Every structure is written in C-alpha cells, then in structure tokens.
Amino acid sequence: MPYFIHAFGRGWPLALLVVLGCLALGADLGEGQQRDICGCTNNPSNLGDFDTANPASYPPGTVSAGNGFGGTNITIPLPADGVLIFRSFTGTRLPAVPGCCTFDTFVLFKRNAANSPATILVSGDVRIDSGAQLLVNGDDATAGSSGINGLGGLGGVGGFRGGDGAYQSVNLAADGGPGFGPGGGAPGTGSPALTGGGNATFFGVPELLPLVGAIGGGAVLIAANGTVTINGQIRTDGGAAGDTSNGGCAASGGTGSGGAIRLVANRLEGGGLVLARPGRRCLGCSDPDRGGSRGLIRLEAFTNTLGGDRTDPPASRALAPGPLTSPITTAVAITKINGQTVPIPPQGVFGVTDLVLPAPGTVPIDIRTTGVPGGTTVQVTVKPRVGGAAVSQNAALSACDSTGVCTTSTAFDLPPGEFLVEARATFQTP
Numbered sequence: 015m016p017y018f019i020h021a022f023g024r025g026w027p028l029a030l031l032v033v034l035g036c037l038a039l040g041a042d043l044g045e046g047q048q049r050d051i052c053g054c055t056n057n058p059s060n061l062g063d064f065d066t067a068n069p070a071s072y073p074p075g076t077v078s079a080g081n082g083f084g085g086t087n088i089t090i091p092l093p094a095d096g097v098l099i100f101r102s103f104t105g106t107r108l109p110a111v112p113g114c115c116t117f118d119t120f121v122l123f124k125r126n127a128a129n130s131p132a133t134i135l136v137s138g139d140v141r142i143d144s145g146a147q148l149l150v151n152g153d154d155a156t157a158g159s160s161g162i163n164g165l166g167g168l169g170g171v172g173g174f175r176g177g178d179g180a181y182q183s184v185n186l187a188a189d190g191g192p193g194f195g196p197g198g199g200a201p202g203t204g205s206p207a208l209t210g211g212g213n214a215t216f217f218g219v220p221e222l223l224p225l226v227g228a229i230g231g232g233a234v235l236i237a238a239n240g241t242v243t244i245n246g247q248i249r250t251d252g253g254a255a256g257d258t259s260n261g262g263c264a265a266s267g268g269t270g271s272g273g274a275i276r277l278v279a280n281r282l283e284g285g286g287l288v289l290a291r292p293g294r295r296c297l298g299c300s301d302p303d304r305g306g307s308r309g310l311i312r313l314e315a316f317t318n319t320l321g322g323d324r325t326d327p328p329a330s331r332a333l334a335p336g337p338l339t340s341p342i343t344t345a346v347a348i349t350k351i352n353g354q355t356v357p358i359p360p361q362g363v364f365g366v367t368d369l370v371l372p373a374p375g376t377v378p379i380d381i382r383t384t385g386v387p388g389g390t391t392v393q394v395t396v397k398p399r400v401g402g403a404a405v406s407q408n409a410a411l412s413a414c415d416s417t418g419v420c421t422t423s424t425a426f427d428l429p430p431g432e433f434l435v436e437a438r439a440t441f442q443t444p
Contacts, residue, residue: 049280051335052237054099054135063138065104066119066146073098081120084113089122092171096130102138103238105246107145118246121148123171123232128359131172131225131233131274133338139240140279142286146246152176152230152270155256157297163400164256164267166193168364170232172225173273175365176214177201179256179264180400187401190267193229194363194397194434197307199268201403213292213306214252214271220330222276222312223340228252230270230293231309237278237338244284244320250275250309252293254301269293272309272327278335282315288325344385346392346437349421352377362434378425381409381437388414392439394424399432411439 054060065071066088069078075091086108090098110117123132132150134140142148153167158179166176174195180187180202188204199212214229227233230252236242252270272290292306311329313320314336322328348356352371360368371377381392390411397404407424414420 049239049335051239051278051280052099052135052137053338054237055137055239057099057135057137060099060101060137062100063102063104064100065102065106066108066121067104067106075124080111080113081116082113083116084110085116085118085120086111087120087122089124091124092126092130092132094126094128094130095133096126096128096171097133097135099135099137101136103134103136103140103236105142105146105148107143107246117145119146121146123150125168125171125364127361129169129172129363131227131235133225134234134236136236136238136240138238140236140238140242142244142246142248142284144245144286148234148246148248150227150232150234150250150273150275152228152232152251152253152273152293154254154293154297155267155270157257158264160260164258166191166256166267166365167230167253167270169195169227169230169253169270170250170273171227172233173227173231174198174229174363176229176253176256176267176270178400179258179267180204185400189401191400192397192404193268193270194365195229195436196438197271198229198397201400202265202267213268215307216271216273216309218274218310220310220312221336222274222310223337224344225274225276227273228271228307228309231273231290233274235276235278235338237335239280241281241283242277242279242315244282244286244288244324247287247289248275248277249287249289249291251289251291252306252309254294254297257297266296269295269304269306271307274310274312276312276314278314278338280315280335281317281319282313283317283319284324285321286324288313288320288329291326342385342443344439345383346386346439347382348379348435348437349382350378350380351435367432374428374430376425377428378423379435379437380423381421383411383420383439385418386411386420386439387441388412388420390420390439390441392422392437395436396426396428397434397436399434401431
C-alpha cells in the first residue's frame with residue numbers, strides 16, 4: 015500500500031538561531047546623511063513608488079479586485095526570494111466598491127513556491143493611512159459537515175498550514191491532525207470524545223532572526239531608510255478555528271497563532287495598529303478575547319513614537335536598527351526520505367504530497383545543514399496527517415565538510431498513512 019510524505023525544511027532555515035549580544039551600533043550620522051537601513055539604495059531591482067491609489071505603480075502580476083464587502087484587495091505576488099524593493103510605499107483607502115460593511119483597502123501577498131516571508135525594502139518612506147491595511151494573516155479553517163472533515167487553513171506567507179479534522183467515513187480517522195510546522199497544536203481526539211485540538215503557538219526568538227511565520231499568521235519585514243508612518247493597520251493574525259455542524263459528534267479545532275512583524279526604520283510613528291493576534295475561536299464570530307497564542311512584533315528605529323498601546327502583543331523595541339538578516343547563514347534541509355530525493359522546494363507546507371513511498375515500514379530520513387555547528391542535535395518529527403500523535407527523534411550532526419555543510423540521518427517505523435516530516439536544529443552562537 016503506498017503512503018505519502020509531506021516534507022519541510024528546504025529553501026529557508028527552520029533552524030532557531032539564538033543570538034547573544036543582540037545589537038551592534040554604528041556611528042551616528044548627521045541629519046543630512048541618509049542611512050541605508052534597508053540596504054537597498056540604488057538597487058537595480060527597485061520597483062519605484064508604490065501607491066494603492068495608482069494602479070500604474072503596482073508590481074507586475076498584482077491583482078486588484080473588490081472583496082465582496084465594499085473594500086478592495088490588492089494582491090502582490092512575492093518573487094522567488096520574497097523580497098520587494100520600492101522607492102516609497104503608500105497604502106491609502108480606495109473608494110468603496112459594491113458590497114457592504116467593510117470599506118478598507120487591503121494589501122496582501124500571493125505565496126511563492128518556497129513559502130517565503132514578505133520582505134519589503136524601501137529607500138524612502140512608508141505610509142499606511144487610515145482605512146488601509148497590510149495583511150499577512152493566516153487563512154481560516156473550513157467547517158466540518160455531514161459530508162467532509164474540516165480542513166486546516168493555510169498560513170500567511172512564511173507561515174504554516176493548520177491540521178485537518180477527523181472523519182471516519184472520509185479519512186478513516188477518529189483523531190484529527192496536528193498543525194503543520196513547529197508549534198502546531200495537538201490533534202483533537204475521539205477518545206475521550208469531544209476534545210478539540212490545541213491552539214497553535216508561535217515559535218521564534220524576539221529578534222526575529224530568522225524571520226519565520228506561525229501555524230496561522232505569516233511573517234513580514236518592512237525596512238525603510240526614511241519614516242514608517244502607521245495610521246492604518248499591519249496584521250499577521252492567525253486563522254480562525256474550524257467549526258462543526260454537530261456539536262454532539264465533534265468539536266471545533268484550535269486557533270492559528272499570530273505571526274511575526276518586524277519594522278526597521280529611521281523613524282516610526284503614527285496612531286494605527288500593529289497586530290499579531292491568534293485566530294478567532296469560531297468561524298464568522300466576533301471574538302475580541304482571541305484565546306490563543308500571540309505572535310511577535312519587533313520595532314527598531316532611532317526615533318519611535320508609536321505608542322505602546324498600538325501593538326498586540328506588546329512589541330519588543332530596539333533603540334536603533336539592527337541587521338536585517340542573521341549574522342550567519344543557516345539552513346536545515348530534509349534531502350531524502352527512504353532514498354527518494356525531496357523536491358526543491360518541498361510543498362508539504364501547503365498540504366501537498368511531496369513523495370509517495372511504495373510500502374510502510376522502516377523509513378530512513380537524511381538531513382543536511384549549512385552553518386550549523388557539528389555535534390548539534392537535529393530534531394526530526396513525523397506527524398500523522400490525521401489519526402495519531404507526533405513522534406520525534408534526535409540525530410547529532412557528525413559528518414561535516416570544510417564548507418560547514420553537515421549531514422545526519424535517522425529512521426522511523428511508519429504504518430500505512432499520510433505523514434508530515436519536519437526537522438529543526440537549535441543552537442547558540444559563541
């Protein structure tokens with residue numbers, strides 16, 4: 015009987031880098047000198063001045079459409095590396111379109127194949143006006159019904175998908191599935207009955223290096239040489255929990271976690287909101303408490319007048335911009351499963367099957383790392399898509415070459431079914 019593998023870990027680091035020392039300050043510059051905070055001054059890939067009010071300024075492939083609620087969605091496709099470079103970036107509210115209730119203008123991002131976070135580098139100013147929102151939210155789960163199980167929602171760009179619900183006549187499972195990726199909520203179970211899955215939790219460090227989203231909200235970095243003014247909203251909220259049509263037979267799922275927002279600029283100001291909240295506990299309902307896991311918000315600027323009550327959760331703050339990328343390049347990749355090469359990049363994060371293996375049994379898993387010290391322990395986790403709990407094993411990196419590339423392997427005894435495979439390494443820099 016064939017079984018299916020979803021693999022994570024290639025294309026961007028799942029390693030958790032804990033940086034000690036935090037921040038190195040360079041010499042201050044006079045007001046007349048422009049700090050190249052974004053590292054993008056004179057970059058030939060600069061797309062010019064983006065303004066929601068000017069369709070001619072939209073990057074190629076951008077789609078603008080009414081959202082059915084009276085507002086407009088402007089969806090920008092992310093390039094392969096997830097990086098968009100502008101001279102300025104302005105979000106203003108467009109006139110209402112047919113619909114009801116919501117008149118805001120939303121700037122969203124289309125996921126790329128590598129599921130990269132959104133990185134917006136601006137050589138000038140960024141302005142998000144009242145009535146405009148930049149969204150990197152996770153999708154809501156779907157509701158279960160008498161004909162199908164509930165499905166986990168996709169994470170925002172750079173985030174992870176939620177777990178699926180159980181349905182014995184559909185996916186032959188009494189227990190649901192855990193959330194994909196690190197921090198995924200535990201599955202709901204059939205015995206004891208009526209137990210909903212656990213909420214997702216955010217996995218990351220306060221510096222947001224590396225920048226990784228959640229099982230739910232995605233991840234966005236905005237770095238500007240000028241001023242970032244927020245009078246509208248920036249959001250990486252998690253997706254809502256899936257409902258059930260019959261509370262006597264099943265329970266709702268868990269909520270998606272809030273994601274990651276990092277703002278780096280010469281000056282931060284405004285009276286708007288920066289939000290990385292958990293998802294709502296039910297589809298279509300008002301849930302001001304949002305009883306799940308919040309993400310992380312990081313604000314770095316020489317001058318920061320954005321009020322402490324303008325972020326949820328409370329932001330960590332730095333008195334000057336830090337480096338936009340990690341001081342060392344790290345990556346953890348699942349390279350082969352049972353001798354089969356994992357696709358580049360793997361699509362398991364979207365719920366797509368990467369590999370089909372011929373039979374259950376002992377399955378070797380090969381791992382390769384870059385920039386991870388030899389001897390570091392890599393945690394490899396296998397999660398049944400539905401119907402069981404996750405299983406983890408640790409494998410130490412022992413074979414390293416002169417370029418810092420290390421390898422290791424482990425093996426799992428797997429029954430028939432569909433599985434998610436994840437790998438991560440945790441270490442501290444000297």
